[in-house]
Amino acid sequence: MIQVVVIGSGFAGLWAALGAARRLDELGLTERTVAITVLSAEPFHDIRVRNYEADLSACRIPLADVLDPAGVAHITTEVTGIDADCRRVTTASGETHDYDRLVLASGSRVVKPDIPGLREFGFDVDTYDGAMRLQHHLQELADGPATPAAATVVIVGAGLTGIETACELPHRLRALGVTPRVVLVDHNAFVGSDMGASARPVIEQALSDNGVETRTGVSVAAVGRGGLSLSSGEQLAAATVVWCAGMRASSLTEHLPVDRDRLGRVEVDDYLRVIGVPAMFAAGDVAAARMDDEHVSVMSCQHGRPMGRYAGYNVISDLFDQPLLALRIPWYVTVLDLGPAGAVYTEGWDRMVVSRGVEAKATKQTINTRRIYPPLTRSRSDLLAAAAPDLQARP
DSSP states (O other), rough: OOOEEEEESSHHHHHHHHHHHHHHHTOOOOTTTTEEEEESSSSEEEEEEGGSSSSSSSSSEEEHHGGGTTTTTEOOOOOEEEEEETTTEETTTTTTEEEEEEEOOOOOOOOOOOOTHHHHHOOOOSEEEEEEEHHHHHHHHSSSSOOOOEEEEEEEEEEEEHHHHHHHHHHHHHHTTTOOEEEESSSSSSTTTTHHHHHHHHHHHHHHHHHHEEEEEEEEEETTTTTEETTOEEEESSSEEEEEOEEEOOOOGGGGSSBBOOOOEEEEEEEETTTOOTEEOGGGGEOOBBBBOOBBBOOOHHHHHHHHHHHHHHHHHTTTTTOOOOOOOOOOOOEOOGGOOOOEEEEEETEEEEEHHHHHHHHHHHHHITTOOOOOOOOHHHHHHHOOOOOOOOO
């Protein structure tokens, strides 16, 4: 039997598996001809981009609900190695899985540098488990003695995740009965440095309206149980430090005999084939794919989801010498949640603001609660229909 292995069950991995199942269906083939198997460390599809929110009850979807109806197998295991020459992957348990075609969609992780105390005392919202750990920590602080440090949260990294987390936390802390102090720290001169001049004033006003303090142009020197020190010499008493600075592709890309970009991603062609590695496709945060003639993909579900669908379609088409579909996405948007201050919606790679406040917030809520979810009906037809290699319109 032909073996297609998908590594990862995030936005790219899930849709690669379902896209492959759909393409098999289109070609009149079945899982008895081609076995599609997802290997992932957790038996869930996590809606990772919502980890800054307080209520994560709808953010962890059992893979059985979305893969079983489509005839896709899933094995909960951590992949530790890829042998591209032998077409084999190894796992932490010592098991091996041979493949005829592989889709690498193992995602990315937040990078925690070797700052004294950061790994021991720092938190993050990079994973569901990390977000839940932060949530439990905040509840414990709220239930304990009221001290300035217990009420203070420092978020490090004023990119998109850091801004969304900072804007949400004052409201979350008040709901726990805490009078909050939230401080956003970044080494750049401005918050939201990647968001462009059009959006920056909106973000700065939202941070001010939410009562978030900022420290820019500084870095973290050390983290302790009750506070941290900045490169400026300032000491901040804080029982909670949330690290949101810097992402890097899964270390599995380091097993491939190809160059990687500064984020650790491998280069793929327009069909999501890893350039220089036969029989392998890549999608999502591990892949640098051309979105147009000037721009490559960003680490986001906006790009990860269609990359997965196209990779799934193409991996089956490649097996049976069928035409492949080139992926190009002619538009780019960013919708940034600003907590009680609303949201900001930008279009284009220069991120020009087209809506803000309540209007943009409604768009963000639609994205977070509907647009990025797979069908949860356990219907094979619904799942395969949603896996079509089509580009969604702007939200």
